[in-house]
Amino acid sequence: VSIVLEEWAPRVYRFALRLCGDRHAAEDLTQETLLRAWRQRGRLRDQGALRVWLFRITVNLWNDELRRGRLQVAAAGPLSGDEAAPAPSPEKLAAGREELERALRVLAELPPRQREVLYLSTCEGLSSADVAEVLGISTDAAKANLALARKKVRQQLPEQFSDPSPARSRDP
Amino acid sequence: MNPTPCQSLDDYLAHDLTGEPLRRFSAHLATCAECAQAVRDNERLQALLVEAVQLEPVPPDLMQHLQRRMRVRRRRFMVAAAILAAAAIVAWLAWPGTPPDEPKPQQAQNGAGSNPLPREVPVAVEPVRVRFPPGSGVVAVREKIDSPNITFVWVYPGQRGVSEPAMAASPLSPERNEP
Numbered sequence: 001v002s003i004v005l006e007e008w009a010p011r012v013y014r015f016a017l018r019l020c021g022d023r024h025a026a027e028d029l030t031q032e033t034l035l036r037a038w039r040q041r042g043r044l045r046d047q048g049a050l051r052v053w054l055f056r057i058t059v060n061l062w063n064d065e066l067r068r069g070r071l072q073v074a075a076a077g078p079l080s081g082d083e084a085a086p087a088p089s090p091e092k093l094a095a096g097r098e099e100l101e102r103a104l105r106v107l108a109e110l111p112p113r114q115r116e117v118l119y120l121s122t123c124e125g126l127s128s129a130d131v132a133e134v135l136g137i138s139t140d141a142a143k144a145n146l147a148l149a150r151k152k153v154r155q156q157l158p159e160q161f162s163d164p165s166p167a168r169s170r171d172p
Numbered sequence: 173m174n175p176t177p178c179q180s181l182d183d184y185l186a187h188d189l190t191g192e193p194l195r196r197f198s199a200h201l202a203t204c205a206e207c208a209q210a211v212r213d214n215e216r217l218q219a220l221l222v223e224a225v226q227l228e229p230v231p232p233d234l235m236q237h238l239q240r241r242m243r244v245r246r247r248r249f250m251v252a253a254a255i256l257a258a259a260a261i262v263a264w265l266a267w268p269g270t271p272p273d274e275p276k277p278q279q280a281q282n283g284a285g286s287n288p289l290p291r292e293v294p295v296a297v298e299p300v301r302v303r304f305p306p307g308s309g310v311v312a313v314r315e316k317i318d319s320p321n322i323t324f325v326w327v328y329p330g331q332r333g334v335s336e337p338a339m340a341a342s343p344l345s346p347e348r349n350e351p
Contacts, residue, residue: 005235005238005239006235009230009234009235009238010230010234013230013231013234014225014228014230017228023231027231027234027237030234030238031234031237031238031241034238035238035241035242035245038242039245096223097227099220100220100223100224100227101224101227103220103221103224104224104225104227104228107221107224107225118221119221119225121186121187122214122217122218122221122222123218123221123222123225125187126187127186127187127188128186128187128188129188142186143182143186143188146185146186147182150185150214150217153217154213154217157220160216160217160220161213161216161217
């Protein structure tokens with residue numbers, strides 16, 4: 001169990017951070033997610049679906065919190081709470097820390113749905129169908145939000161891309 | 173109608189292509205500079221975001237908190253299970269049991285030496301001995317009572333001569349209804 005937790009706790013936490021935008025709330029949400037998953041582990045038939053299942057629990061718990069009115073949707077802007085920790089290596093500190101922090105800010109400033117979709121697709125590599133299942137939306141909505149999110153990030157970080165608005169893209 | 177390879181770009185970027193469509197689009201990338209550039213841009217975006225989110229520290233005590241909460245919940249579950257088990261055992265021991273069957277005439281006529289009451293209930297409160305005269309031919313039938321501390325026994329003087337039953341004093345312990 002602890003091996004599974006050690007592997008998944010950081011990933012669930014980072015996804016929770018995208019939902020909450022607050023480190024303390026994300027930590028609570030991560031703990032609740034993994035506790036519920038642990039209690040309901042018998043329901044998971046397909047181990048290959050573990051990731052989607054965990055993220056789905058995270059979203060459900062987060063929606064419950066929102067319904068109770070205890071928390072609010074993550075506001076646009078940098079994450080609240082502690083400052084970001086030092087980068088893993090001195091090289092990264094020297095070379096690209098500012099660039100990475102800027103990317104984080106751009107990600108945090110996206111509308112919540114676009115941020116969630118972009119994170120799940122880009123950082124977790126989920127397909128549109130899996131993203132849709134996690135977030136409880138249609139596959140088309142997942143694709144549309146992903147395209148919008150990519151477009152906004154390209155506009156915000158033009159220096160990172162060869163062409164901020166490539167002609168071939170079907171982004172709206 | 174099958175989409176042209178370039179129309180599969182978004183599906184490719186969204187990880188929606190598998191099997192033959194994926195193979196076809198991968199081959200297409202070698203010949204289409206624009207799609208290849210879009211894929212490279214997406215890979216750059218992916219690398220940037222993956223690296224950026226690594227900057228966010230996972231709380232160092234997250235695992236400790238989680239494992240502590242799991243231990244607490246497991247302990248609570250064990251305590252609750254133990255309490256339930258104990259309650260079940262107590263209830264089983266204290267249960268007055270099923271009412272005794274009406275004694276068969278042959279058993280009832282065994283006189284003072286017979287004991288028609290079940291031996292498993294109730295828990296004895298105070299031992300009481302009731303002795304019937306030898307050869308009296310009484311029939312003792314226990315009455316079901318909710319209280320485990322009280323036992324009512326209907327005593328029938330016998331088949332001949334007396335038709336109305338008399339009630340014995342209480343408390344009685346059934347196993348003490350000895351001659």
